[in-house]
Amino acid sequence: MSKDEIITIIAEHVRAVVPTLEAHQFSHDDKLKELGANSVDRSEILMMTMESLSLKISLVDLASARNIGELAGILREKLQSS
Amino acid sequence: MKNYNRAEILISGVGVTSAIGQGKEDFVSGLLQGKHAFEVMKRPGRQIPHIDSENEHGSPFLGAEISSLTLPDSLPRGLLRTASFSSQVALASLHEAWNDANLNGIDPVKIGLVVGGSNFQQREIVQTQKAFHERLSFLRPAYAFTFLDSDLCGLCTEYFGIKGLAFTIGGASASGQVAILRAAQAVQSGEVDFCIGMGALMDLSYWELQGFRNLGAMGPQRFTGEPALACRPFDKDRDGFIYGESCGAVVVERADSRQTHIKNPYARISGWAMTVDGNRNPNSSLDGEVRVIEKALSQAGLKTNQIDYINSHGTGSVTGDQIEVDAFSICGLNDAFINATKSLTGHGLSSAGAVEVIATLLQMKAGFLHPTKNLENPVEPVCNWVSHKSISHEIKNSINMSMGFGGINTAICLQKY
Incomplete structure (x- = not known):
């Protein structure tokens, strides 16, 4: 999965x-915080994204x-190593 | 902090959501017409997962559900995403009460919120646990606080900007009234100048419904196929309460809380009382009910013959209804008009006490008393029932009763302002 595809998934949950x-x-x-997502919102977005990627x-x-780009990068690395 | 022991306590705003109407206009019209919404319940989480059709105890649960909830447009969708059904109904009801009492512009530190009810999001919790049963590690993080009843306080205080006080308070089926009593105490003591007393929507899942059924507290047993006949408080054929979704919020304030006095408050809270029976079980107590009536009347400085309307607790409980009319008789209240709001709305449990105070206030304002549905053969002793049809009556002094499992009795006296 490409980084852009992961960003699309993150964006959907945001x-x-x-x-x-x-x-x-x-x-x-x-940056999620600057977009108006509070700490609970950010946890929710991350959890929903991890479920979409089946990543525990x-x-x-x-x-x-x-930022979202770096987040997608880390998620992509984790996906590749899982 | 000043103490306003002798202060006049007024109700300046109401908000209500029920299966027979949302908003005071709809609700009062539903009461006047003797409307009901009893049927087999459809809300997800209220069906028995594996119905054994051979077993009558497996019959679907009857109750009155809110068919469509209208939420204020101003509520942010992001806030609603994780709000439970109880919280959404609370926001809608409080929105009405807030505007009704014109609380906009009041210093938010002077406003409090007391929410009656405990464990009132059971269906929501059951549904969440079902949804995440096989994917626990992805459980939505917000569950860590949305499972708490006090999340409803958080949502309401955030949206309305309340900064005085906020908490939930439990009194089983008397919770709504306990919340109003506590709100009255909060303005009387000077903790805050305005306080909302709310009865939260008790969102039952099939677990609680089955528990009430197995306890013998919830009906119907006779009228399983006839939902319209199932809820019959004080009738000789009653066989338990029938559940109904509802939520009510009232704004309580002192007569001197505003610089400019409130115009046309609903009523004065002239007296209130709480007694307990020293009993953990669900059965009610004649002694406890008599004491709570006498205590409330004494605080109000009223004689029994001055009470011209009783809004009963009247659930349809076989023993509870009987004990309640016995208490009225002992206290000499047989001449006052009596009706049972639950015969129309169903039993809201945590919300009942608040919704029924609102029913009383709206009847007081409109000059009528609503019928008591299915009251064909009233229990004895003889009382002055409003049974088949609504009647015209100008309430001057009323008493509202609420009783809860665990030996809790409350009463509120309302006086026309």
């Missing part, structure tokens, strides 16, 4: 959790991601 972003065009540089990892493994 839109579900933060409906005001329905029309937002997501980019690699987007700890949330701690994703903590270093500074």
Whole structure:
């Protein structure tokens, strides 16, 4: 799965959790917090994304991601090594 | 903190959602017409998973469900995504009460919220656990706080900006009234100037429904195929309560809470009381009910002959209804008009006390008393029943009764303002 495909999945869940972003065009540089997702929203988005990817990892493994692009990158690596 | 022991306590706003109507206009019209919504319940999580058709105890559960809930457009969808059904109904009901009492512009630190009920999101929890049963590691993180009843307080205080106080308070089927009593105490003590007392929607799953059925508390046993006849408080053929979804919120304030006095409050809360029976079980107590009536009347400074309307607890319980009319008789209240709101709405459990206070206030305002559905052969002793049809009556002083499992009795006296 490509990084862009993972970003599409993340974006789908962000839109579900933060409906005001329905029309937002997501980019690699987007930061969830700056988009208005609070800490619970971010946990929800990550959990939904991990389920979509059938990826069972700890949330701690994703903590270093500074934006959606980096998050997709870490998820892609985890997918490849799982 | 000032103490306002002698302060006049008023009800300035109401909000209600029930199976016979959402909003006070719909609700009062449903009451007046003697409307009901009893049928086999359809909401997911209220069906017995494996029905044994040979076993009558496996028959579908009857009750009254809210057919469609209208939520205020201003509610953010993101907030609603993880809001339980009880919370959504609470937001809608509080929205109405808030606007009714015109709380916009009031300093939010002076406003409190007391939510009556405990364990009221059972169906929601059962459904979540069912959905994530085989994928536990992906359980939505918000479950860590949405399973708590107090999440309803969090949602309401966030949306309405309440900053005084907020908590849930449990009193079984008296919870709604206990919440109003606590709200009255909060404004009387000066903790806050305005306090919302709410009875939360008790969202039962098939587990609680089966428990009530097995306990013999919930009907019907006779009218299983005739939902319209099943709920019959105080009738000789009653055989248990019938559940009904509802939620009610009232705004309580002191007469001096605003710089400009509130115009046309619904009523004055003239007296209230709570007694307990020292009994863990579901059975009610004549002594406890008599004491709570006497205590409330004494606080209100009223004689029994001044009470002209009783909004009964009247659930359809075989023993509970009998004990309640016996208590009215002992207290000399037989001449006051009596009806049973649950005959129309069903028993909301945690919400009942608040919804029935609202039913009383709306009847007081409209000058009528609603019928008691299916009251064909009333239990004795003789009481002044409002049975088949609504009647015109100007309520001056009323008493509302609520009783809960575990020996809880409450009463509120309302006086026309």
